Amino acid sequence: MNISKNIIVGAGLTGTTLAYKIATELDEKVLVIDKRPHIAGNCYDEFDSEGLYLKKYGPHIFHTNDKKVWDFLSQFTNWHPFFLKTEAFIDGNLVNIPFNFDSIEKCFPKTLATRLEEKLLEKYEYNSRISISQLLEQDDKDLKFLANYIYENVFKNYTEKQWGIKAEKVDKSVLTRVPILISRDKRYFQDRYQAIPQYGYTAMIEKMLDHPNIELILNTKFDKKTHKAERLIFTGCIDEFFDYKYGKLPYRSLAFKFQKFDKEFCKDTSIVNYPNEYDFTRITEFKHFLDLKSEKTIIATEYPQHYEPGKNEPYYPIANKENHDLLAKYQTEAKNIDGLIIAGRLGEYKYYNIDAAVARALELFDKEVLNEFFKEKNNFGYSCR
Ligand SMILES: Cc1cc2nc3c(=O)[nH]c(=O)nc-3n(C[C@H](O)[C@H](O)[C@H](O)COP(=O)(O)OP(=O)(O)OC[C@H]3O[C@@H](n4cnc5c(N)ncnc54)[C@H](O)[C@@H]3O)c2cc1C
Numbered sequence: 001m002n003i004s005k006n007i008i009v010g011a012g013l014t015g016t017t018l019a020y021k022i023a024t025e026l027d028e029k030v031l032v033i034d035k036r037p038h039i040a041g042n043c044y045d046e047f048d049s050e051g052l053y054l055k056k057y058g059p060h061i062f063h064t065n066d067k068k069v070w071d072f073l074s075q076f077t078n079w080h081p082f083f084l085k086t087e088a089f090i091d092g093n094l095v096n097i098p099f100n101f102d103s104i105e106k107c108f109p110k111t112l113a114t115r116l117e118e119k120l121l122e123k124y125e126y127n128s129r130i131s132i133s134q135l136l137e138q139d140d141k142d143l144k145f146l147a148n149y150i151y152e153n154v155f156k157n158y159t160e161k162q163w164g165i166k167a168e169k170v171d172k173s174v175l176t177r178v179p180i181l182i183s184r185d186k187r188y189f190q191d192r193y194q195a196i197p198q199y200g201y202t203a204m205i206e207k208m209l210d211h212p213n214i215e216l217i218l219n220t221k222f223d224k225k226t227h228k229a230e231r232l233i234f235t236g237c238i239d240e241f242f243d244y245k246y247g248k249l250p251y252r253s254l255a256f257k258f259q260k261f262d263k264e265f266c267k268d269t270s271i272v273n274y275p276n277e278y279d280f281t282r283i284t285e286f287k288h289f290l291d292l293k294s295e296k297t298i299i300a301t302e303y304p305q306h307y308e309p310g311k312n313e314p315y316y317p318i319a320n321k322e323n324h325d326l327l328a329k330y331q332t333e334a335k336n337i338d339g340l341i342i343a344g345r346l347g348e349y350k351y352y353n354i355d356a357a358v359a360r361a362l363e364l365f366d367k368e369v370l371n372e373f374f375k376e377k378n379n380f381g382y383s384c385r
Pocket of ligand 1: 039
């Protein structure tokens with residue numbers, strides 16, 4: 001039986017970040033396997049035969065305040081500066097999301113809009129970012145009206161479609177993350193670094209894997225019997241790794257309907273949300289991301305779905321106590337296996353943004369991988385799987 005030094009399951013950003021660090025800093029061989037026919041995990045992007053940009057697993061906008069992550073990824077790509085501006089179709093108007101002063105002026109008559117803006121400026125600093133839960137706590141009847149309007153028209157129905165449950169059942173902490181901008185700032189994110197890799201995420205990740213110590217095998221599902229390694233880093237679903245022995249961790253999934261049109265643009269912005277009408281949640285027009293010029297355009301319409309292993313993709317972990325307890329059982333088991341690291345958004349059953357996934361992989365390299373390396377160097381013993 002051939003035992004590899006390092007096997008990494010999953011060529012998404014978590015797996016490739018760790019592969020690059022092990023290959024370059026430890027100068028060790030790494031075998032990266034992925035069950036899909038391509039690298040880059042969910043960040044995968046491609047250019048079709050007519051040069052149009054598209055993303056099979058939905059839109060990805062890189063945004064971070066973490067300079068370490070920005071600098072790390074900047075070794076592999078130049079960046080196309082991109083600030084996401086999102087609109088939502090509300091009461092027949094396209095309204096900026098997050099809700100800002102422009103949104104207020106689009107949704108309400110002039111006198112009411114002016115009064116709401118004045119009251120917001122009395123309470124909060126100009127250019128600040130508050131949450132809908134802060135606004136819901138206000139005694140002032142106009143501000144309460146505004147909070148309820150945003151809750152009902154922006155948050156409630158979108159959330160019910162997205163998660164397939166009543167909005168009241170969604171963890172209250174989610175409301176603290178629904179922002180309102182006390183300004184005309186149109187950006188969805190306010191992070192210091194916001195961009196898309198100039199030639200796409202796949203090209204960036206291809207560069208990360210381009211190292212003589214790294215071997216890549218695609219179209220290959222991890223198999224415990226054949227894939228033996230001294231150090232195994234698994235970035236697939238943790239419950240799948242243990243053959244679902246304690247039960248399945250649920251996810252929310254998505255279906256994307258892609259359409260190509262013989263016109264330059266369908267939308268003015270890259271993402272439009274439809275909180276209240278239709279069964280879908282949003283439409284993405286990909287060409288906005290890289291500012292590509294073409295007579296044609298591709299859009300994707302996004303339908304939230306229940307996740308069924310083998311049928312669709314596990315996208316969003318569902319955070320609640322029951323699932324947390326189930327996760328803890330798998331994590332305890334994983335800790336008892338020498339040489340095993342289970343990581344990434346599927347391994348840790350945690351929604352990570354791209355920057356957080358990379359930051360976590362860098363942290364794991366320093367904490368787990370380097371530690372073991374030094375243990376091994378000091379002959380503390382390191383058991384083979
Ligand atoms: C719809 C959606 C939109 C998002 N948009 C953004 C955004 O705009 N900005 C942002 O910062 N973040 C966004 N994210 C988050 C981003 O996708 C993740 O941070 C990132 O993909 C995490 O990388 P990962 O390597 O941990 O996981 P993944 O990208 O999922 O990679 C895991 C890889 O492991 C492989 N794999 C799994 N099991 C096995 C197995 N048994 N055998 C072999 N291979 C296996 C999979 O095929 C996959 O390639 C979004 C996420 C979703 C779901």
